[in-house]
Amino acid sequence: MTSSATGLVLRAASGAPYRFDPGALCLELLPTGGPGAFARYEVLHEPADLADWAGRCRLTPTPAVEVTPADLTAARALRDALWRLAVARAEGAAAPSADLAVVNASAARPPLAPVIGPDGERAWTGALTGERLLATVARDAVELLTGPFRDRIRMCAGDNCFLVYVDTSRPGSRRWCSMEHCGNRHKVRALRARRSGEPGGAGPP
Numbered sequence: 001m002t003s004s005a006t007g008l009v010l011r012a013a014s015g016a017p018y019r020f021d022p023g024a025l026c027l028e029l030l031p032t033g034g035p036g037a038f039a040r041y042e043v044l045h046e047p048a049d050l051a052d053w054a055g056r057c058r059l060t061p062t063p064a065v066e067v068t069p070a071d072l073t074a075a076r077a078l079r080d081a082l083w084r085l086a087v088a089r090a091e092g093a094a095a096p097s098a099d100l101a102v103v104n105a106s107a108a109r110p111p112l113a114p115v116i117g118p119d120g121e122r123a124w125t126g127a128l129t130g131e132r133l134l135a136t137v138a139r140d141a142v143e144l145l146t147g148p149f150r151d152r153i154r155m156c157a158g159d160n161c162f163l164v165y166v167d168t169s170r171p172g173s174r175r176w177c178s179m180e181h182c183g184n185r186h187k188v189r190a191l192r193a194r195r196s197g198e199p200g201g202a203g204p205p
Helices: 036-041 047-056 069-091 096-107 132-147 179-197
Strands: 006-012 017-020 113-116 120-125 153-155 164-166
Touching: 017 036, 017 120, 047 069, 047 132, 069 132, 069 153, 096 132
Parallel strands: none
Antiparallel strands: 006 017, 113 120, 153 164
16 A cells, blocks of 8 residues: 555535545545445546546655546546445455456556656656556555455444545554544534533533
């Protein structure tokens, strides 16, 4: 898995921004949409949208990727497969074989190639294509789904929140997509519940 201390900036239904770190590059692709009911959240409408996602994901340095319409179609297929595989893992269910085939096919292609630049900093070499970007994402998924954190894949415990993350905390007790979003909402509700149970306390609005 590719590491990062930043994560993605998402927006709640109210429009308020919050930071979400799913813990793995491959899981950062999931909030762009998804299969079934998640299709209404689709943001990958044109090749530029995938290039924009590449500019916001945890890959460093930020790759300026050239994306074709075929890459966009492949990205949606890979993302939907990753959704189903991640949820199956979180629920302890069997991995759909068709989705494994999608991920494995993408992972078999050449990924983005990192190098050490003349200044000693990390850089990319070779073509920065959408296909290579997706191969990098797919290889990250293979590492996650076969590695030591495969049993730490979780779905947020918040009401009506379906964000998926890998719990990399030492105790393995992460429950929320983000403490500033679902975690905070839970604390507010718990506080209201405690107050409503106190003598003379008012119930929640």
